[in-house]
Amino acid sequence: MLRARRLHSSLIDRIAHDDASDTLTVWFKGRGKYLYHAVPRALYDALKTAESAGKLFNDQIKGRYPCEPDPARRRHRPD
Template sequence: MPVQELRSSSAIDRAAYSPAKRELSIWFTGGRRYIYSDVPPELYDALCAARSAGRFVNDAVRGRFASRTDPPRRRYFD
C-alpha cells in the first residue's frame, strides 16, 4: 500500500489506499489514523490531487464511508 504525503493540508499528514481491501487510511498530524472501508479507488486519486486535502476529506469522505480508528503510536524518548 503506497503512502502519499499530503502537503495540501495542515491537519492531514498522509494517506494510503489498499485496492485489494478497498480501504483508505488517513493519518492526521496528531498521529491518529482513520481507516475508511469500501472506498472506490477514484476517491483516493481525487484526494491526492485535491487542492485542500482536509476540505476534501470533510466533503467527500467523512460521514460517507464506514470508518474505524487506529490509536496513535506512542513515542518514547530517552
C-alpha cells in the same frame, strides 16, 4: 501492500489506499491513523491532487464511509 503518500494539508499528513479491500488509510496530523472502508480508488486519487485535501475529505469521505481507528494502535490509546 500500502504505499503511503504525504499530502500538503493542515489536516492530513498521509494517505494510502488498499485496492484489494477498498480501504483508505488516513494519518491525521496530531490525531492518529484511521481506516475508511469501501472508499473507491478515485477518491484516493482525488485527495492526492486536491487543492484542499481537508475540504475534499470533509465533503466526500467523512461521515459517508465506515470508519475505525487503526486497530493496531488501540492498545496505545487511553480508555
